[in-house]
Amino acid sequence: MHYREVRTKREFAARMETGADWREEIETLAAEEEIDAGFFYALGAVQDAELWFYDQRDKEYETVQFEEPLEVAACVGNVAWLDAERFAHTHAVLSRPSGQALAGHLHAGTVFAGECYMREFEGEFVREPDETTDLDLWL
Amino acid sequence: MHYREVRTKREFAARMETGADWREEIETLAAEEEIDAGFFYALGAVQDAELWFYDQRDKEYETVQFEEPLEVAACVGNVAWLDAERFAHTHAVLSRPSGQALAGHLHAGTVFAGECYMREFEGEFVREPDETTDLDLWL
Amino acid sequence: MHYREVRTKREFAARMETGADWREEIETLAAEEEIDAGFFYALGAVQDAELWFYDQRDKEYETVQFEEPLEVAACVGNVAWLDAERFAHTHAVLSRPSGQALAGHLHAGTVFAGECYMREFEGEFVREPDETTDLDLWL
Numbered sequence: 001m002h003y004r005e006v007r008t009k010r011e012f013a014a015r016m017e018t019g020a021d022w023r024e025e026i027e028t029l030a031a032e033e034e035i036d037a038g039f040f041y042a043l044g045a046v047q048d049a050e051l052w053f054y055d056q057r058d059k060e061y062e063t064v065q066f067e068e069p070l071e072v073a074a075c076v077g078n079v080a081w082l083d084a085e086r087f088a089h090t091h092a093v094l095s096r097p098s099g100q101a102l103a104g105h106l107h108a109g110t111v112f113a114g115e116c117y118m119r120e121f122e123g124e125f126v127r128e129p130d131e132t133t134d135l136d137l138w139l
Numbered sequence: 140m141h142y143r144e145v146r147t148k149r150e151f152a153a154r155m156e157t158g159a160d161w162r163e164e165i166e167t168l169a170a171e172e173e174i175d176a177g178f179f180y181a182l183g184a185v186q187d188a189e190l191w192f193y194d195q196r197d198k199e200y201e202t203v204q205f206e207e208p209l210e211v212a213a214c215v216g217n218v219a220w221l222d223a224e225r226f227a228h229t230h231a232v233l234s235r236p237s238g239q240a241l242a243g244h245l246h247a248g249t250v251f252a253g254e255c256y257m258r259e260f261e262g263e264f265v266r267e268p269d270e271t272t273d274l275d276l277w278l
Numbered sequence: 279m280h281y282r283e284v285r286t287k288r289e290f291a292a293r294m295e296t297g298a299d300w301r302e303e304i305e306t307l308a309a310e311e312e313i314d315a316g317f318f319y320a321l322g323a324v325q326d327a328e329l330w331f332y333d334q335r336d337k338e339y340e341t342v343q344f345e346e347p348l349e350v351a352a353c354v355g356n357v358a359w360l361d362a363e364r365f366a367h368t369h370a371v372l373s374r375p376s377g378q379a380l381a382g383h384l385h386a387g388t389v390f391a392g393e394c395y396m397r398e399f400e401g402e403f404v405r406e407p408d409e410t411t412d413l414d415l416w417l
Contacts, residue, residue: 014142073242103351153281212381
């Protein structure tokens with residue numbers, strides 16, 4: 001377990017804009033407020049979604065596209081620097097009218113409505129290549 | 140992205156009462172402690188659940204009822220004023236013994252056991268009708 | 279609703295070690311930092327997972343084992359004392375490459391990658407047997 005104590009600098013409550021991209025909205029908040037490290041959670045609904053699944057053996061992302069309205073039952077993630085940009089690592093659980101749940105790494109999704117709570121920490125998270133997983137990880 | 144900086148006033152840890160309603164328990168905490176704005180997350184189990192799905196085209200909620208014990212794998216939401224009452228907007232991911240996940244807007248569910256962490260912010264969230272989505276949104 | 283106001287003592291951001299156990303990693307943080315009460319949420323991926331489902335009638339846990347790589351779309355839980363050990367009560371939503379979601383009480387899972395945010399509260403949570411549910415509950 002790699003960890004460090006963090007201190008909260010500021011907190012934000014946000015409402016995402018209908019028609020915008022879910023992840024980009026979070027990154028907009030991070031960029032405008034110059035958040036260099038943070039954790040967030042959110043809920044709402046999207047008009048479509050692109051989920052990514054990381055193939056742990058081939059070390060590549062596979063994508064799945066859902067062209068349908070979905071609830072965002074839960075969304076958790078964090079903000080860190082990745083390749084000189086603020087990146088919102090975003091996982092989400094989505095659902096269909098039947099209650100059927102879909103989930104994964106949320107690459108993109110058109111916002112219908114979204115509510116987000118973000119904590120900003122002092123210092124910064126910086127993602128760097130990790131040899132074992134071939135992912136970009138912080139700490 | 141619409142957002143504002145918030146400041147935490149108080150924090151609460153809560154255990155829901157077996158047999159009570161999941162969302163009403165959260166609203167009871169909000170009412171008793173006069174929480175006018177907050178975010179929470181929770182986990183536990185319910186004896187049944189009613190999920191709502193918002194039809195983004197018809198602008199109406201459809202409901203699905205589950206008359207069976209379900210784990211609450213994740214629950215996130217917030218507290219705001221809606222029509223002169225404190226409303227806990229509550230999304231949840233539920234699961235069956237097989238591990239199958241169900242998710243959505245949790246309108247109601249009979250608590251088996253539940254653990255919740257709530258943050259109260261200064262000021263208040265007030266939900267008002269939004270023309271684009273026909274939902275009641277804050278900010 | 280049983281609740282109490284809590285005060286945050288410290289906060290931690292953590293990255294789990296590839297190959298370690300998901301829940302044990304959280305308990306390692308709790309043990310090393312002597313966290314007696316806390317709430318956390320996390321995201322990432324596991325190489326396998328064991329979910330438990332509590333049979334509300336028979337008052338026993340059933341287990342389901344998944345021997346496959348899964349995304350951890352959302353994970354929420356808390357740290358409390360249980361039988362003289364720090365226990366991380368951990369629920370999680372997992373997903374397959376198709377986006378199919380699985381969820382429940384995460385007993386174990388081999389970490390592929392994991393990111394966790396933990397808040398430590400003053401005082402302690404102590405789990406004690408609850409007659410109604412036959413579970414060990416705090417507060």
